[in-house]
Amino acid sequence: MQTRRKTAAALGAGLFLLAPCLAEAQAQAQAPDPAAEAAASAARARKAALLPDWSGVWRAVQGPVFDAPPARKGVPAATRDHPPFTAAYEARYRANIARLRTDKEFDPLSLCLPVGLPRMMSFAGLYEFVVAPDQVWVISENAPSGPASSGAQVRRIYTDGRAHLTGDDLFPTYTGNSVGRWEGDILVVSTVGLNDANFVDHTGAQLSGEAMIVERIRATGPDTLEDRFTITDKKALTRPWAVTRTWRRAPPGVAIVDDSCRGKSVNPAALTDRAAANAARAKGQ
């Protein structure tokens, strides 16, 4: 049953497998410590007061091509990216583009594999940017993380000052290992340890396992978020690849619901909420 979980829970995998027995052995409850809990709560509130409020639901502005200019009247939508690829990776990209014309299953998404980074940041649809003291989560509604999941791709960014994992602990994963720090209201994120089988987007662009992604994420207004990516990759790129993606706050009442790569997805709650939001807008609220 565990064989499919190659990338999950490797650090402390033994710990997780043993967790039930260990936890039961230690199940003698410790004494509650209300004073310590109150102090921890107050410390979090003090830290949270310094963080920006990115709560709510955000909708991607750009289309799914990762590095495409904004859509303009009379200009056809981009069909491919133009990263500063080395000759070898440009050739690989062209081969992928050609293969995708006939072999749709070549796209990992068609097998319900997690889309990972940076692709999860360039999906159409809704996002949450969950800011808390010591950690930020990015949750994309439509970027699948595989079957049997709630459908959303989840990304964890540690802002508690820890460094990247190293050595054997930094094995390749779909979302990689992300650490971040706050420069005022800007979240600066560094990601390494990416799976070289990830697609950058549906066009078939790929990076190597050496890729390092630095992002500067900030609110550029009350209802807009911007993520400025700088990707370096000494195997795939001849120079840094700079891409900016943006999100706009979704109207009140828009909610994210389960998606499912293999199940039959129905979103009646969202439709209801969206209908309510549309009605509210029509009334000029």
Add this chain to the structure above:
Amino acid sequence: MRAPWTTGLALAALALSFQPAAAADAAAAWAGLPDWSGVWGMVGNTVFDRATVVPPNAGAGVTLGAREHPPYNAQWEARYVKNIAGVTDGTFPDPATFCGIPIGMPRMVNSPDGYEWVVTPKQVWMLTENSMGVRRIYTDGRKHPADPGHTYTGHAIGHWEGDTLVVDTVGMRAESIVDRTGLQLSDQRHIVERIRKVDPTTLEDQITIEDPLALIAPWKVTKRFRLQPKGTYIFDYACAENNRNPVDENGRTITTDSAGKVIAN
């Protein structure tokens, strides 16, 4: 590529957000919220109702024929008995094993591997490593939609009673299973949970399930979660990667080697 005015907007936004009033508002919004940060692991195995399981200490899907005793009505008891027989002869495939539909609620509070409880002023997220589950609990005062429809995790709203998060969930789908013994509930189920930290390293979820179609009395189950040591990571979970447990044409879960050859069924 950026329009020159974007910078101006950004500066304005920065200035706005650094106003002491905004920080004071944020501090007030977070004040009193408990610290549930860190990675948690469920205590015990994935038998949902361990208080009633027979034989005691059975493992769900491991101890064939094991069963729990929810207050099912006769019809749903018969259905459960049939499911148990299916688990035993391999014809009741578990979606979490063959990579099918999302596990949904209440199975999301009955999973192995890591958990995160992300507490923020307007919303709480419960994130599970296993199956990469995302559950959203709105604590901003909103109500359930008039027609919540049916989703795997349902529609969950919560409020704080001191340090206890009280969660009300409706609108879940019928086809989910609750655990691998074959437990199921109807899409009319209504779940109320009281979640609190009972000691510095233990979260407790007191679950009460009502289901007018399947249950004759409220079904009460308590799950506990243990804080894992600092430095424990949650990683991506890819059910479809190297999946060796497809379901064959007879509806049985099989196990294959990496080349797709059947090695067990």
